[in-house]
Ligand code: SAH
């Protein structure tokens with residue numbers, strides 16, 4: 001348990017979700033939304049930036065501590081609003097520096113968030129939904145079914161909690177989280193209205209100041225939503241491709257039947273064209289033994305991606321119970337990478353981090369109260385859920 005965790009658990013001002021309360025949770029509101037909120041109260045817009053600094057940079061959730069606001073305003077805020085952060089039910093730190101949190105959401109399900117340090121970078125992998133409604137055949141989140149979208153407060157709350165676990169919790173001084181990726185549980189583009197304000201807060205200078213180049217939304221390829229994303233933000237984009245042709249991708253990523261590869265690549269191209277700066281798409285490719293890991297697949301991938309400025313992230317499959325797919329040998333992974341490198345691509349292999357705490361990519365399972373009954377087809381939820389340990 002970290003010192004911060006002790007502080008948080010002893011700090012009675014930190015409050016957790018209670019569905020019975022109807023106050024506005026200011027944690028998940030972007031600066032623009034807060035400006036509208038304050039103007040409606042007859043206050044000046046600059047209050048939004050003030051409040052964001054308190055909440056996100058200093059970690060203050062108690063209005064009474066916000067000393068640059070008048071007592072009258074603080075009382076008013078207390079009567080109509082609140083700052084509620086997710087409840088941590090499990091926290092683990094791996095020997096390699098990886099950290100993982102399991103957070104309970106209102107309704108009883110839980111989600112996972114992982115922090116992965118790498119040289120000077122610290123990447124936080126956040127969840128956007130409880131479970132996922134898209135049933136990719138190699139994904140443990142997908143196999144657990146779907147419960148609901150996370151609110152913007154529940155999404156940004158993951159970063160709020162991670163930021164508090166470093167240094168003295170003052171984000172303006174201690175920037176341990178330099179990158180954020182939406183590669184935890186869920187399909188972010190199916191929770192657009194909550195993901196976009198959460199991204200705005202992540203990038204906001206008065207909050208976390210994460211650069212748009214270091215904030216990546218990962219999607220399984222929902223073409224119309226990629227276009228919509230490009231209209232409202234300029235975060236970086238990662239595509240979960242996993243196959244170089246439609247027949248194979250139809251099996252691995254079933255949403256491909258609706259939005260085939262050609263349309264997806266065209267949407268990526270449009271997204272890049274709309275950006276104010278020169279950037280590349282990240283192509284994620286989970287390597288599964290004997291399924292998509294052959295040299296022929298790599299060559300097909302090279303030809304497919306030729307027109308698209310991109311880098312490729314190879315993810316050796318992370319096994320999970322009741323699934324027959326296997327992780328390829330290290331040689332097979334290197335062989336695949338070599339074909340891509342020789343064709344001029346930057347192709348990195350995502351080293352499995354945090355294996356000892358089950359924090360590796362694709363092993364984020366949380367605990368989903370499945371509403372789709374999909375999980376019943378595969379495995380009882382309890383069997384894939386890590387033992388929940390209350391650490392405070
Ligand atoms: N829904 C989004 C983001 C979450 S998935 C998407 O699909 O992009 C995050 C990444 O983990 C995706 O690239 C996904 O394909 C990959 N992944 C899922 N299960 C995995 C597994 N068992 N092993 C390795 N990677 C996996």
Ligand code: SF4
Pocket residue numbers: 132133134135136139140141142143184185186187220240
């Ligand atoms: Fe959902 Fe992404 Fe998993 Fe597919 S890979 S089931 S889209 S979380």
